[in-house]
Amino acid sequence: MLGEGILKGLAETARNFVGSYFSAERLTTVQYPEQRIAPIEATRDFPFLVYDGADWEAGLRCVACQICEKECPPKCIYIEKSTGKKPDALGKPQFYPARFDIDISVCMSCQICVEVCPFEAIKMDTEFELSTTDRFGGLLYDRKELAKSNEHYHKIHPTEAAAVDAHLAGEKAKADAKTKAAAAAATAKAAASAAPPAGGGA
Amino acid sequence: MTESELMDATKPEGWNRPPAVKLDGEGEVLEISMGPHHPSTHGVFRMDLKLDGERVIGLKPEFGYLHRNHEKIAEGISYLACMPYTDRLDYICSLTNNWAYALAVEKLAGLAVPERAEYLRVILGELTRVQNHLGAIGFLIQDMGASGTPLMYAFREREKILDRFEELTGSRMMCNYMRFGGCRVDATPAWLDGVRNVVAGLPAFVDEFEALLRTNEILMARTQGTGILRPELAINAGVTGPMLRASGVNYDIRKVDHYGIYDRFKFRVPLGDHWDVYDRFMVRLLEARESIKILEQALKDIPGGPVMDPKAKIRGFRPKAGEAYGRIEAPKGELGFYLISDGGPNPYRYRVRPPSLINLTVLEDMALGQNVADVVLILGSVDIVLGEVDR
Numbered sequence: 109m110l111g112e113g114i115l116k117g118l119a120e121t122a123r124n125f126v127g128s129y130f131s132a133e134r135l136t137t138v139q140y141p142e143q144r145i146a147p148i149e150a151t152r153d154f155p156f157l158v159y160d161g162a163d164w165e166a167g168l169r170c171v172a173c174q175i176c177e178k179e180c181p182p183k184c185i186y187i188e189k190s191t192g193k194k195p196d197a198l199g200k201p202q203f204y205p206a207r208f209d210i211d212i213s214v215c216m217s218c219q220i221c222v223e224v225c226p227f228e229a230i231k232m233d234t235e236f237e238l239s240t241t242d243r244f245g246g247l248l249y250d251r252k253e254l255a256k257s258n259e260h261y262h263k264i265h266p267t268e269a270a271a272v273d274a275h276l277a278g279e280k281a282k283a284d285a286k287t288k289a290a291a292a293a294a295t296a297k298a299a300a301s302a303a304p305p306a307g308g309g310a
Numbered sequence: 311m312t313e314s315e316l317m318d319a320t321k322p323e324g325w326n327r328p329p330a331v332k333l334d335g336e337g338e339v340l341e342i343s344m345g346p347h348h349p350s351t352h353g354v355f356r357m358d359l360k361l362d363g364e365r366v367i368g369l370k371p372e373f374g375y376l377h378r379n380h381e382k383i384a385e386g387i388s389y390l391a392c393m394p395y396t397d398r399l400d401y402i403c404s405l406t407n408n409w410a411y412a413l414a415v416e417k418l419a420g421l422a423v424p425e426r427a428e429y430l431r432v433i434l435g436e437l438t439r440v441q442n443h444l445g446a447i448g449f450l451i452q453d454m455g456a457s458g459t460p461l462m463y464a465f466r467e468r469e470k471i472l473d474r475f476e477e478l479t480g481s482r483m484m485c486n487y488m489r490f491g492g493c494r495v496d497a498t499p500a501w502l503d504g505v506r507n508v509v510a511g512l513p514a515f516v517d518e519f520e521a522l523l524r525t526n527e528i529l530m531a532r533t534q535g536t537g538i539l540r541p542e543l544a545i546n547a548g549v550t551g552p553m554l555r556a557s558g559v560n561y562d563i564r565k566v567d568h569y570g571i572y573d574r575f576k577f578r579v580p581l582g583d584h585w586d587v588y589d590r591f592m593v594r595l596l597e598a599r600e601s602i603k604i605l606e607q608a609l610k611d612i613p614g615g616p617v618m619d620p621k622a623k624i625r626g627f628r629p630k631a632g633e634a635y636g637r638i639e640a641p642k643g644e645l646g647f648y649l650i651s652d653g654g655p656n657p658y659r660y661r662v663r664p665p666s667l668i669n670l671t672v673l674e675d676m677a678l679g680q681n682v683a684d685v686v687l688i689l690g691s692v693d694i695v696l697g698e699v700d701r
Contacts, residue, residue: 113525120522121459136466148473150495152480175625181391218394218486223494224625232480 149265152219152232154212154249156256160197164255169229171202176221176230184214185221197276198283208251213243228272234264339367344685352449352689353696357673364681369674373667376700384660389415389490389627392660396647397484399662400698403442405434405475406640408488413569414636414647419629421491421619428571429612430493433505434475434485435570435638436601436608440512441468442641443552443594443601444519446693450591451523453690454532460522467515470508477501490627491619502609509605516598524592533588537676537688540585547672551643551665552597553692556582556589563639570638574611575604590691628655642666642693662701666694 127134138145159167172189188207196202221230233256240246262269345356354375360368380399384392396411397404409431416423423431445468448461472482478501479485479494487494523529539549544557554561562579564572580596582589631653637646643665650659669692677685 110527113527113530117522117526120518124463134466136469148476150477150480179388179391181387181394216394217481217484218397219480220391220394220486224390226625 147234149267151234153217153236154215154233155210155221155230156233157208157251157254158229158231158258158261159255160258168204168255169197169227170205170208171196171227172205175224179220179224181218181220182214182216184211198280205251208254209248210254211248213247228276231261352694355696359682359685361682366677366680366682366685369677371670371673373699376696378701380701381660381662385657388655389657390624394484394486397486398697399664399701400640400642400666400695401483402445402695403438403641404483404485405438405487406638406645408485409435410636410638410640410645411647412488412490413638414634414649415490415629417634417636418632418649418651419490421622423492424616424619425613426615427492427617429608430497430617431488431570432608433605436605437471439601439641440598441471443598444468447591447594450690453686454529463519474505474508477504489618489622491622493617496617502612506609509602509609512602520595530588532687533586533591535586536680536684537587537691538585539672539676543672543675548668549672551669552590552593553643553669555579556593557585558582563637563644567637575607577604587687587691628653640665643669664698664701666698670694670699
């Protein structure tokens with residue numbers, strides 16, 4: 109019969125229409141500003157710089173090695189290395205970024221900077237409501253705007269942040285053991301070098 | 311020499327002009343420009359049409375509006391940094407683009423892919439194929455004038471798949487997930503269960519979609535016998551993917567190239583018999599069903615273990631000098647990456663073989679002799695993405 113296929117199709121449409129009143133499966137629209145879907149943990153938007161402790165400037169993990177600047181596919185990162193050094197989490201004196209800018213109007217949220225960073229200093233944020241009326245300065249984030257605490261990182265990516273913390277603690281323990289061993293060796297050496305004259309004197 | 315004779319003269323030997331086209335000097339040839347912003351033209355794509363009344367007697371595609379210098383950019387940045395750019399080729403199917411590029415670099419650098427990563431790649435690749443084909447059918451029907459309903463049903467299911475992509479890779483469309491020698495992060499058991507749920511719901515949806523469309527008289531009247539692509543021409547033009555199979559040529563790179571672990575799965579390759587738009591529509595629908603079968607098998611067998619080759623390096627990756635071509639059966643056809651390395655950190659030459667562009671080259675041959683309204687339909691049946699055509 110001509111029109112049978114059309115009627116069959118319309119039956120599907122009717123089933124979907126009526127079903128949308130009863131089944132959540134068929135009514136998937138989220139009325140965005142009022143309703144929100146639950147955040148997904150792996151979501152990534154734009155990068156931020158992680159800092160430890162209370163002071164953002166002193167706690168920045170970034171050592172201005174500029175690997176992310178070189179690897180960034182759209183080249184949206186700009187770093188200026190400091191002239192002086194400050195101690196990092198392991199107590200080693202390191203450079204720090206005197207300037208660290210990310211132009212998030214250029215950034216394509218690809219996460220390459222996060223992957224290449226050897227210091228776990230740059231991570232991806234989940235903040236997406238970033239609209240501004242100033243499309244140049246307003247979207248060029250400097251290091252103060254980029255700096256976010258480790259607690260913030262734990263809040264948005266709990267599993268990943270826990271793994272990063274465990275990794276950093278391991279590094280620190282290793283570094284501590286090394287300095288302790290070096291100190292022990294130094295004292296032993298000092299003792300040894302101090303001992304012969306004493307022995308020679310006897 | 312009339313214009314139609316002139317056109318025939320430029321065609322190769324054995325080319326069959328559709329018989330209805332005749333220009334005897336009485337009427338006038340009307341030239342119209344279709345696009346570049348017509349919503350049914352799948353992006354910024356323009357066609358110069360020559361019309362004799364309602365009939366198409368000439369078609370010149372114009373593209374390049376979305377050219378982003380992809381290949382040259384890739385030659386200036388490291389191998390890893392090219393990966394997120396491949397997402398933006400065929401932006402509907404970023405994961406298969408990642409896969410093809412990773413395959414080429416793995417060949418170049420001699421990296422092995424762990425078992426679990428291969429399974430994850432198959433799962434993600436087939437999910438991509440399902441969502442692409444359902445979306446392509448939705449767009450095809452949209453081109454016919456059924457604006458909205460079938461496309462929105464397809465997008466409702468696509469959304470479920472994209473949510474799974476976001477849970478694993480962090481992004482719905484620009485996934486940037488595969489790496490040379492494996493995958494970036496491992497999938498959790500909860501994610502795999504989520505995918506199993508989605509896959510369990512897919513056959514019912516494809517049935518529903520088929521009931522909505524397949525026997526619809528208007529669809530059949532519009533698509534059957536429209537836009538015929540002869541198998542000889544399809545092979546000569548280098549057409550691949552569902553387009554080629556709808557022309558009755560049994561060529562699926564998953565079957566002939568044995569890349570990845572596709573040998574382990576049982577699936578069939580649907581072929582067309584009438585070479586028209588309806589066949590292209592049906593081949594995509596049937597391929598989506600076959601993909602669901604592959605997904606069920608892969609989700610059952612997925613082993614544990616690492617997802618990255620321990621030899622793979624993130625920083626300071628320099629493959630030895632040489633060249634490699636990696637290709638996969640992307641949802642739109644053969645997607646290949648040809649790379650030449652001079653031992654440096656970035657490719658010396660980087661070339662993409664885009665299926666959308668090469669499938670588009672036969673557009674004029676399919677459209678000649680058809681009505682203007684069918685041109686949009688024929689373009690829809692090619693399933694192009696302008697990100698890949700223009701690069």
